[in-house]
Structures are given as structure tokens and as C-alpha cells.
Amino acid sequence: MPASVNIPPIALPFISDRAKSTLGLATQFVDEECIPAHDPFEAQLGQGASRWEKKPAILEQLKVKVKKLGLWNMFLGQHNGAGFSNVEYGLMAEYLGRSHIASEATNNPGPDTGNMELLVKYGTESQKRRWLDPLMKGKIRSAFLMTEPDIASSDARNIRCEIRRDGEEYVLNGSKLWSPGAGDPTCELYIFMGRIGGISSVNQYTQHSVILVPANAPGITVHRMLSVFGYDDAPHGHGHITLHNVRRLGPGRIHHSMRTIGAAETALEWMISHANDERKKTFGRSLSSHGTIREWIAKSRIEIDTARMTVLNAAIRIDQEGAKAALREIAAAKVLVPRTALRVIDRAIQIWGAAGVCQDTPLPGLWDSARTMRIVDGPDEVHLQQLGRREIQRLGKGVQEKLERQKREADRLLSSYEGSLAAATLRGYNKANL
Numbered sequence: 001m002p003a004s005v006n007i008p009p010i011a012l013p014f015i016s017d018r019a020k021s022t023l024g025l026a027t028q029f030v031d032e033e034c035i036p037a038h039d040p041f042e043a044q045l046g047q048g049a050s051r052w053e054k055k056p057a058i059l060e061q062l063k064v065k066v067k068k069l070g071l072w073n074m075f076l077g078q079h080n081g082a083g084f085s086n087v088e089y090g091l092m093a094e095y096l097g098r099s100h101i102a103s104e105a106t107n108n109p110g111p112d113t114g115n116m117e118l119l120v121k122y123g124t125e126s127q128k129r130r131w132l133d134p135l136m137k138g139k140i141r142s143a144f145l146m147t148e149p150d151i152a153s154s155d156a157r158n159i160r161c162e163i164r165r166d167g168e169e170y171v172l173n174g175s176k177l178w179s180p181g182a183g184d185p186t187c188e189l190y191i192f193m194g195r196i197g198g199i200s201s202v203n204q205y206t207q208h209s210v211i212l213v214p215a216n217a218p219g220i221t222v223h224r225m226l227s228v229f230g231y232d233d234a235p236h237g238h239g240h241i242t243l244h245n246v247r248r249l250g251p252g253r254i255h256h257s258m259r260t261i262g263a264a265e266t267a268l269e270w271m272i273s274h275a276n277d278e279r280k281k282t283f284g285r286s287l288s289s290h291g292t293i294r295e296w297i298a299k300s301r302i303e304i305d306t307a308r309m310t311v312l313n314a315a316i317r318i319d320q321e322g323a324k325a326a327l328r329e330i331a332a333a334k335v336l337v338p339r340t341a342l343r344v345i346d347r348a349i350q351i352w353g354a355a356g357v358c359q360d361t362p363l364p365g366l367w368d369s370a371r372t373m374r375i376v377d378g379p380d381e382v383h384l385q386q387l388g389r390r391e392i393q394r395l396g397k398g399v400q401e402k403l404e405r406q407k408r409e410a411d412r413l414l415s416s417y418e419g420s421l422a423a424a425t426l427r428g429y430n431k432a433n434l
């Protein structure tokens, strides 16, 4: 059965025949090449310091296959990317999300996808030659350095690492946490966010800027690698970095959600496979014949499909009107998708019993990624606050006027029945309740 049969009907008019056939190839590639490569990938990474020294050879072998299949740089619509729209890539990213190595094998990994989009949009020609071209070829990787210790980084106005002008150069100082790829032997570019002109500057919305810094610039120290629920995420990793007088010459957004839908689908497959396992009967019946389990499976299907619609809806809006016009849809996807995935993965863990919490299934790893998604891309609370504020502005005045208009019209209609007992009673009821 071709993968395109699973495209929700609402999205079909936006999907080209070329995208449908690439989706089929991506599905096959993830199922038949990436997932079987998970264990060899871990084995080649090894233990201890060697995990950070070189990339597992199996990853490089997968990259060679990907280029022949035409699955390279699927995320990028322009600048020699594969030329797909956001909604087309959204469907492909869902499959990439089923494997923790598929995104890098196809050169669609975060944060590099966002960093490449940034360079396409704002980079100078020489920055594109120096950084974008090798990133697009998958020869190097990049990091985005925003989060800092000792401040609340979900509010970007707090970012305080210093960017100071000194003649023809900028001097960078400060400390960064969660710097992705800090352990990766191929990570050569840091995109550093800092504050120009010190904390006392007047307008807190115009003080920040980003600067491209080579990872090996003098003055940069990687102090330690941070783990995520105990996983080191090698060979990529998340670093604690300081910059001390680093000198530079003067001068993504919903992909995570798409991949997280894929993680939820994987959990549902594991849930169903265990529920149907005849060796795992309880009280004389297979798990899949118990009403509770069927309900969990049904709810998971409904919830995943709802979340997928939300993501595709955001992608269509971005394609048609640009990311700024789609802020509401993007925020909704960012909040809804990880919560949905966590519910589904949690049910899958529960069905698997003790095996669900150990290394025998991918479920703990899927849960770990989905849980961090509620923080990594900006905490839920910040997206909800912004979405709520925009919704109040959008509907606020208009809705109040509309309700008052409706009330006046109801009063007018009721007054034409004046004298009728029933109408008078109803009118009293309406007034008391409005």
C-alpha cells in the first residue's frame, strides 16, 4: 500500500505527485534502513569518551543511500533544497520522527534545519559559501546558542551574554547552556545570541542580535555535557559552554511537532503489537480483547489524528501566508503535539508493563524526547500565554459587541410578544442569565 493513502483528505489538494512518491521512499527508508540500524548505531558509538570522538560509520552509509534516493534536504523549499512545501515536508518529517537517526541521515536534523533557514534568509553571500554550503552537504553541523544559566531563558529579553563592539570586531562574553552539538566532532558553527550595549540599554526588544562563531574560536570552552533524563544524546549532545573575549569580524519552527507525531505513531504500533501478543494473556484473554485497552487504542488514534491535523493546518497556513500569519496555528501545534504524544506513549508503556520502562522497547526514549519538547522549543506556558493574549485581542471587542447586539435583538423580538405569559417568563429568564 503506498504511504500516500495515509495522507489526510484535507491535506491532499496541497500534495504534489512528486511529494507523494518521495513520502513513499521516506517511509520505506525509515522502516527498512533506519530502524534496523538503531542497535548497530549504539554499538558503534561504544562507551565512555569514544562516544564523542567520531560518528558511527553506519550513519555515513545511510547518508550515501539517502542521496541516491533523493531524500536529502527535504526540509528546504529553496536554495537548492528538495523544493517541498511545509505541508509536504510535514508528512515526511512524521516518518523521520519514528527513528532518532533518520533526520541526520537525510540531512534534516534540528537545530541545523532552522539554522540553515536563517542563513538562507539573512546570510551574506560569503556566509552562505562558508557555512550554508557545507551544512547543506551534511559535511558539518551547527548549534544555536541562546539559553543561559542563572536567568529564565524562555523570555528572550533576559538573555545577557555580551556583544561589545571594539573597532572592526565584536567581542563576545558569557555562558551558555544546552548548546546542541557541543560534543559533535562535526559541529563547526555556533549561532550565538547576545545583548549589545549592556543591560541598561533602553529598548529591551532591540538589544539582541546573533553572531556566527566558528566552534573552534579561541576563548570558547566546553565545560560539560548535559544529559536528558539520563541519556547523553551522543554523538550530538548538549553542552555547557563559556565564551571569554571571543572575537568576531562585524557582520524552524514546527519541524519538531511533525517528528513528534511520528514518535506517537510508533508508540501506538508498539501498543497494538503487545496487546495482540497471544503469549501475554491476562485473566484468560489477550490484552486487545479487554475493553480498557481497546479504549486506549481508540483514544490514541483519535488524539494522534487530531494533532496531525493541527500541524498540517499550521503548515498549510505557513505555505500560503508566511510564518508570521500562522503564529496562532504554530503555537497550537507546539502545545498540543507533545502532550498528545506523551499520553499515547504513556499508555504504550503501561500496556508493556515493566518491559515498557527498560531498554527492551524504544518507549522510554520516545517519552524522553516528547517530554523535553514541552520545554525545548519554548515552554508550553509561554506559547499558551502568547496564544491567549492574541486570542483576547482578536476576539475581544468584536465578540462583546456581537453579544450585546444579539441581546438587543432578542429583547426586540420578545417585546413583540408582550402580554404572553410564556414570553414574559422567558424574557425574565434571559435577563437573569445575561
Ligand SMILES: Cc1cc2nc3c(=O)[nH]c(=O)nc-3n(C[C@H](O)[C@H](O)[C@H](O)COP(=O)(O)OP(=O)(O)OC[C@H]3O[C@@H](n4cnc5c(N)ncnc54)[C@H](O)[C@@H]3O)c2cc1C
Binding pocket: 111, 143, 144, 145, 146, 147, 148, 151, 152, 153, 154, 155, 177, 178, 179, 180, 228, 238, 372, 375, 376, 377, 378, 379, 380, 381, 382, 385
Ligand atoms: C534537550 C534540550 C535541547 C535544547 N536545545 C537548545 C538549543 O538548541 N539552544 C538553546 O539555546 N537552548 C536549548 N535548550 C534550552 C531550552 O530552550 C530552554 O530550557 C527553554 O527555553 C526554557 O528556558 P529555561 O530552562 O531557562 O526555563 P525558564 O525560562 O526559567 O522557565 C522555567 C519554567 O517557568 C515557566 N514559565 C516561563 N514563562 C512562563 C509564563 N509566561 N507563564 C507561566 N509559566 C511560565 C514554565 O513552566 C517554564 O518551564 C534545550 C533544552 C533541552 C532540554
